[in-house]
Amino acid sequence: MPKMGESISEATIINWLKNVGDPVDAEETILEVATDKVDSDVPSPVSGVITEIRFGKDDVVKVGEVLALIDADGNVAGKKITIGKTEEVKQAAKPLPNDTKKEEVKLQARSNPDAFLSPLIISIAQKENLSLEEVQSIPGSGADGRIQKSDVFNYLKNRKYPLKSTPQNAAPSTLYPAPKINYVEGKDRIVEMDRMRRMIADHMVYSKQTSPHVTSYIEVDVTNLVGWRNKNKDVFAEKHNQKLTFTPIFVDAVAKAIVDYPMINVSVDGKNIIVHSDINIGMATALPNGNLIVPVVKNANEKNLPELAATVNHLAESSRNNELKPDEVQGSTFTISNVGTFGSLMGTPIINQPEVAILALGIIKKRPEVITTEKGDEIAIRSMMYLSLSFDHRVVDGFLGGSFLRKVGDYLEQFDINTAI
Structure with missing residues (x-):
């Protein structure tokens, strides 16, 4: 994972453009990664053949970690070819069960939009039944206090009892139901928000809820x-x-x-x-x-x-x-x-x-x-x-x-x- 800025310590893999066994040229883009603010392409440093991919889509990787191995000789005959470093990589890419989707939304509704909760942190928190307040109470060792995987594991190792979930400054509940959206099958169409549009939407809602404009x-x-x-x-x-x-x-x-x-x-x-x-x-x-x-x-x-x-x-x-x-x-x-x-x-x-x-x-x-x-x-x-x-x-x-x-x-x-x- 290349260094992409002074304050950037990790990035999330968006998409691999090459597979194991594919030939690549030097400076050819082989995957796309995302930080909190912008998406970037990662080029191959050499020409050769990809023999191993160590991280999957949506994995959060620290700067300096090995993403993949490339055989510069371009010969994969007789070599071991693997995808992903552990079963956890595949598991992290699986969709969440329906009963955990609500908890994911709560975790993503963080109090600070710059305090990025990566998909990996969310997955660990759900598996360990950590509440939003408990996750946010963990001191982060990453850039700008970002919570790393090691921070969560260290916290769990010394955890004696879970913190009670006591949301502060929570918006008052309302009895007004969400209005029904009329959808005409075959006439109207559904367009799923892309990643950047979701981030913009979350940031705008957070701003209006935080600052009296x-x-x-x-x-x-x-x-x-x-x-x-x-x-x-x-x-x-x-x-x-x-x-x-x-x-x-x-x-x-x-x-x-x-x-x-x-x-x-x-x-x-x-x-x-x-x-x-x-x-x-x-x-x-x-x-x-x-x-x-x-x-x-x-x-x-x-x-x-x-x-x-x-x-x-x-x-x-x-x-x-x-x-x-x-x-x-x-x-x-x-x-x-x-x-x-x-x-x-x-x-x-x-x-x-x-x-x-x-x-x-x-x-x-x-x-x-x-x-x-x-x-x-x-x-x-x-x-x-x-x-x-x-x-x-x-x-x-x-x-x-x-x-x-x-x-x-x-x-x-x-x-x-x-x-x-």
């Missing part, structure tokens, strides 16, 4: 910004070999506003507020398959416009081609979502946990506006757009949220048309 709106006049960009985009591309979109300009404005209001760049940990020193801006990006991913511009406040443009273009291109590295989708402290890309006037975005705010940028539209000039009030054609900020009202009040949003708008409205390229 409040959304504020302002309208900004970006006429000068649009004029400068249209005038200089060709020169910029020729000089820096980078396409100049509005996104790096938006990222720059947000990063500057965060410097002015650092308490918007925080996370909540129980009763503590973690103030992040780094300003890492996530960009909500739609993938060709309709799913959503959030690549991250690291240390955005330390980059000039050409550097931001290069980073944004790289992340956008990598997203479209499914080539993002795990490190490129982790560590965001604030997120922006350009809903104007789809023609939306404005949006009410859901906070990307564990952040406390997210900014949506609407479409830029020309329309007549009343402006004040030296001659007095006049009607002129201006480029206008809406900004909307959703924030976590536990730690961000109206004053901070409104002030930060207004500051972002000021940076966009007061864009210096003499900015060097």
